[in-house]
Amino acid sequence: MTVISRGWDRLTLSGKVIFTLVPLLLALTVGLVAAIAVLGGPLLDVLAANLPIVRFAVAATAILLMTIPTAFLIIYMEMKVIAQMNLRIGPDRVGPFGSLLSVVHGLKVLMKEDFTPTGADSTVFTWAPVVVYLASVMTLLVIPFAPGLYGQDLNIGLLYFFAMAGLGVVGLLMGGWSSYNKYSLLGGLRAAAQVVSYEIPLTLSVVGLILLAGTMSLNQIVLNQAGWFTDWYVFQQPLGALIFFIAATAEANRTPFDLTEADSEIVAGFATEYSGMRFGFFFFAEYVNVFIMSALTVTLFFGGWNAPFAWPFETGLTIDPGSLGIGLILLIAIVPVILTLAFAAPFWIASSRIKGWQALIIGFVLTNLFIVGLLGAWAYVELDWVAGILWFMLKTYVFVFTFVWMRGTLPRVRIDQLMDFAWKWLLPAALLNLFVTAGAIVVLNAIDRVPT
Amino acid sequence: MTTPTDRSDAPRHEAPHASQDDPRVMLDRDLGVFEPVPPYPPRTEREAEFYTLRDGEMFINMGPQHPSTHGVLRVVLKLDGEKVVDLDPVLGYLHRGVEKLCENADYHHVISQVDPLEYVSSLFTEWAPVMAFEQLLDVQVPRRAEYIRVLSGELNRISSHALFLGWMALDLGGLTPILWSFIERDEIVEMLASLTGQRMLFNYFRIGGVNGDLNHDFMSRLGDWMSRATEQIDSGMGLLNENEIFVRRMRGLGTIDTKAALRMCFSGPNLRATGVPFDVRRAHPYSIYPELDFDIPTRTEGDCLARYLLRMDELKQSLRIIDQCLHQMPDGPIMAKMPRLLRPRPGRAYAAVEGPRGQYATYAMSDGTHQPFRMRIHDPSFVHLQAVGLMMPGHLIADTLAVMASLDPIMGGIDK
Numbered sequence: 055m056t057v058i059s060r061g062w063d064r065l066t067l068s069g070k071v072i073f074t075l076v077p078l079l080l081a082l083t084v085g086l087v088a089a090i091a092v093l094g095g096p097l098l099d100v101l102a103a104n105l106p107i108v109r110f111a112v113a114a115t116a117i118l119l120m121t122i123p124t125a126f127l128i129i130y131m132e133m134k135v136i137a138q139m140n141l142r143i144g145p146d147r148v149g150p151f152g153s154l155l156s157v158v159h160g161l162k163v164l165m166k167e168d169f170t171p172t173g174a175d176s177t178v179f180t181w182a183p184v185v186v187y188l189a190s191v192m193t194l195l196v197i198p199f200a201p202g203l204y205g206q207d208l209n210i211g212l213l214y215f216f217a218m219a220g221l222g223v224v225g226l227l228m229g230g231w232s233s234y235n236k237y238s239l240l241g242g243l244r245a246a247a248q249v250v251s252y253e254i255p256l257t258l259s260v261v262g263l264i265l266l267a268g269t270m271s272l273n274q275i276v277l278n279q280a281g282w283f284t285d286w287y288v289f290q291q292p293l294g295a296l297i298f299f300i301a302a303t304a305e306a307n308r309t310p311f312d313l314t315e316a317d318s319e320i321v322a323g324f325a326t327e328y329s330g331m332r333f334g335f336f337f338f339a340e341y342v343n344v345f346i347m348s349a350l351t352v353t354l355f356f357g358g359w360n361a362p363f364a365w366p367f368e369t370g371l372t373i374d375p376g377s378l379g380i381g382l383i384l385l386i387a388i389v390p391v392i393l394t395l396a397f398a399a400p401f402w403i404a405s406s407r408i409k410g411w412q413a414l415i416i417g418f419v420l421t422n423l424f425i426v427g428l429l430g431a432w433a434y435v436e437l438d439w440v441a442g443i444l445w446f447m448l449k450t451y452v453f454v455f456t457f458v459w460m461r462g463t464l465p466r467v468r469i470d471q472l473m474d475f476a477w478k479w480l481l482p483a484a485l486l487n488l489f490v491t492a493g494a495i496v497v498l499n500a501i502d503r504v505p506t
Numbered sequence: 507m508t509t510p511t512d513r514s515d516a517p518r519h520e521a522p523h524a525s526q527d528d529p530r531v532m533l534d535r536d537l538g539v540f541e542p543v544p545p546y547p548p549r550t551e552r553e554a555e556f557y558t559l560r561d562g563e564m565f566i567n568m569g570p571q572h573p574s575t576h577g578v579l580r581v582v583l584k585l586d587g588e589k590v591v592d593l594d595p596v597l598g599y600l601h602r603g604v605e606k607l608c609e610n611a612d613y614h615h616v617i618s619q620v621d622p623l624e625y626v627s628s629l630f631t632e633w634a635p636v637m638a639f640e641q642l643l644d645v646q647v648p649r650r651a652e653y654i655r656v657l658s659g660e661l662n663r664i665s666s667h668a669l670f671l672g673w674m675a676l677d678l679g680g681l682t683p684i685l686w687s688f689i690e691r692d693e694i695v696e697m698l699a700s701l702t703g704q705r706m707l708f709n710y711f712r713i714g715g716v717n718g719d720l721n722h723d724f725m726s727r728l729g730d731w732m733s734r735a736t737e738q739i740d741s742g743m744g745l746l747n748e749n750e751i752f753v754r755r756m757r758g759l760g761t762i763d764t765k766a767a768l769r770m771c772f773s774g775p776n777l778r779a780t781g782v783p784f785d786v787r788r789a790h791p792y793s794i795y796p797e798l799d800f801d802i803p804t805r806t807e808g809d810c811l812a813r814y815l816l817r818m819d820e821l822k823q824s825l826r827i828i829d830q831c832l833h834q835m836p837d838g839p840i841m842a843k844m845p846r847l848l849r850p851r852p853g854r855a856y857a858a859v860e861g862p863r864g865q866y867a868t869y870a871m872s873d874g875t876h877q878p879f880r881m882r883i884h885d886p887s888f889v890h891l892q893a894v895g896l897m898m899p900g901h902l903i904a905d906t907l908a909v910m911a912s913l914d915p916i917m918g919g920i921d922k
Contacts, residue, residue: 136682139682140682141689142685240566244588313904317679318676463682464680465675465679465746466679467755468755468902468905469588470902471755
């Protein structure tokens with residue numbers, strides 16, 4: 055009991071709020087499910103009548119909750135991958151292969167003292183991390199994770215994305231300005247200059263793609279790329295994809311463009327004076343941004359949730375369980391037993407050291423794995439959102455890995471080189487890409503090959 | 507380092523002469539604890555000029571707790587936006603009064619007192635006073651001891667340069683090279699530990715020889731490392747040498763020409779990077795260096811990239827020297843016959859060695875007692891750091907630490 059009360063006393067205000075809100079939300083969820091179960095019809099009718107609102111609420115909550123494991127995973131990935139590149143071992147104490155270390159980091163920032171420096175504008179100082187975090191989280195609303203699995207299918211999804219990505223810089227500037235620290239100020243101003251500059255090539259690089267796709271809805275863009283991987287837009291817009299990825303790196307403030315928090319120059323940039331969970335929000339937002347930028351690169355140029363190949367066979371698995379009648383019960387009762395015995399038999403026969411009950415346990419475990427695998431395969435084939443989310447995450451984490459790889463390899467560019475690169479190289483290249491694409495569409499339309 | 511220096515190379519800002527009671531010198535508001543402005547009126551003209559702000563300028567304190575000033579150095583930067591207008595290194599955070607400590611120590615104790623001065627290349631800080639005392643005492647060091655000194659010294663040079671290469675990249679934001687170069691450093695440091703007994707502050711040289719003979723552990727580690735050193739260094743540094751971002755940032759950064767470098771008393775790699783083939787090992791030969799075959803690499807650009815690449819070339823020359831030492835190592839004693847209590851005849855002696863950072867020198871005076879009457883230490887890092895004020899103005903804040911790192915100062919030696 056004393057342990058709990060001492061731990062509670064050590065928590066900062068934000069920690070107390072979070073530790074109170076999370077159980078409360080869980081209780082509310084359970085209560086809601088119970089209410090639906092008891093009241094049934096009438097409540098469901100009310101919810102169904104307000105479907106857009108319910109959908110938005112659920113999507114926003116789901117995305118907010120999704121950012122936490124995503125950030126943990128990417129932080130762990132970064133620690134481990136960079137450690138391997140540095141010829142170190144990396145985290146290996148908490149959890150298997152140290153995989154829970156980022157969770158412990160998360161708890162740590164909740165426990166740390168959360169102070170506001172003397173002379174800081176405390177209101178702005180407090181709200182800056184919130185703005186940064188929410189701006190990055192809200193961009194996730196329009197990203198289609200799988201067929202039908204997206205927050206909102208806005209017809210101006212891409213525009214919304216750029217608007218929200220641009221909002222994040224306001225938070226960085228707020229944090230930098232309100233900290234009453236010159237390093238923070240430099241970091242905040244660098245962030246503003248950098249993000250505003252790179253937003254232009256970032257936006258221009260996808261205009262060619264918008265011309266090709268004829269839509270700004272991310273969902274529709276993904277649907278356009280269905281089929282084999284040759285249908286992905288990266289093959290029609292290679293330059294655009296390259297510019298987009300480079301500009302996205304700068305937009306997410308990642309190495310080699312991480313000037314806003316260049317630790318060897320301006321200590322920690324805008325986050326210098328932040329501690330505790332307020333720093334945690336900045337930290338989270340950075341890694342969520344990495345995920346978002348990877349996800350958007352995949353969505354726009356690498357086919358989104360589409361598999362790189364079209365499934366070549368007809369896969370209608372139309373078994374109506376009800377038609378099996380008593381056979382279903384026999385199936386459920388008998389097949390696992392038979393499978394367990396079948397998997398156990400070879401072990402029991404092959405080695406005299408394995409006793410019968412040990413072989414049965416092995417058989418049981420293998421049966422379970424087999425059935426899970428079978429169900430997974432069935433889900434992949436039959437439920438298109440399972441296949442979609444699998445491919446989407448796979449492709450996204452390839453790009454997350456690329457971000458981490460760059461961080462481990464490259465030094466940082468200088469601020470004037472950064473600006474030169476944006477305005478003298480990326481912007482003309484993006485314009486060239488746009489003109490070539492537009493010209494190609496006009497020419498092809500003239501000879502009536504590509505209807506747009 | 508607020509003494510006025512001849513700054514004809516740096517852009518000169520027209521500053522109104524500020525006297526003690528000039529209201530512009532002190533800011534019109536109360537100074538916070540974080541303000542870099544000193545709490546006293548300016549003592550020199552240079553200080554008055556430096557601590558006068560013009561429109562759009564601001565001071566920023568870099569250090570002493572900044573993550574990448576090497577050691578506890580505080581640099582007051584005068585910024586115009588991101589551009590460094592002027593800077594003022596503030597020294598003394600590591601001051602121990604080593605020269606005075608040495609005057610109160612036995613001649614033998616001096617070696618352990620000077621050890622932590624340049625804590626990444628301690629053997630050279632031992633070497634210079636030991637040579638000076640040997641001149642005072644008129645001792646002939648056995649040849650085997652000289653060979654061991656050169657061998658261990660060159661190993662220490664490689665470990666120091668390896669650390670420099672990693673630091674250089676770390677100050678430019680590269681995370682990986684420092685850990686790669688620490689592989690070299692760690693192997694060398696471990697083998698020196700088996701030779702001398704310590705990893706960092708070796709306390710190995712003695713007046714008249716060295717403390718211990720080569721042992722099996724050291725030789726097996728050395729042979730093991732030598733067999734793969736060249737490839738290991740090349741592969742590790744390929745990460746930086748072929749990196750476009752790194753080269754673009756380093757080229758033309760912190761340039762200093764030969765004249766200014768000579769006027770600022772540069773030595774070592776920093777001077778050789780401006781095209782002067784000055785190396786104490788060849789210019790004022792000592793120990794067995796005249797018998798060894800090695801080149802003095804030079805470069806003419808005088809910028810950070812030249813200083814970086816020059817140290818890369820020096821690594822190869824050091825490997826050559828080690829190879830020759832191992833082949834020519836004579837047999838014999840490792841210590842001259844010495845009395846236990848040293849009382850040199852009254853006189854003065856000066857000895858200089860070529861350390862990894864440049865000319866490391868000691869000037870010692872004896873009055874016939876068992877303690878040095880006066881002992882002065884010349885440290886190359888100090889003069890190199892002085893020149894940052896010449897190189898830096900006009901560059902950006904991001905390059906401050908890169909320029910400083912390329913000069914490779916060690917604060918222990920600077921603050922003494």
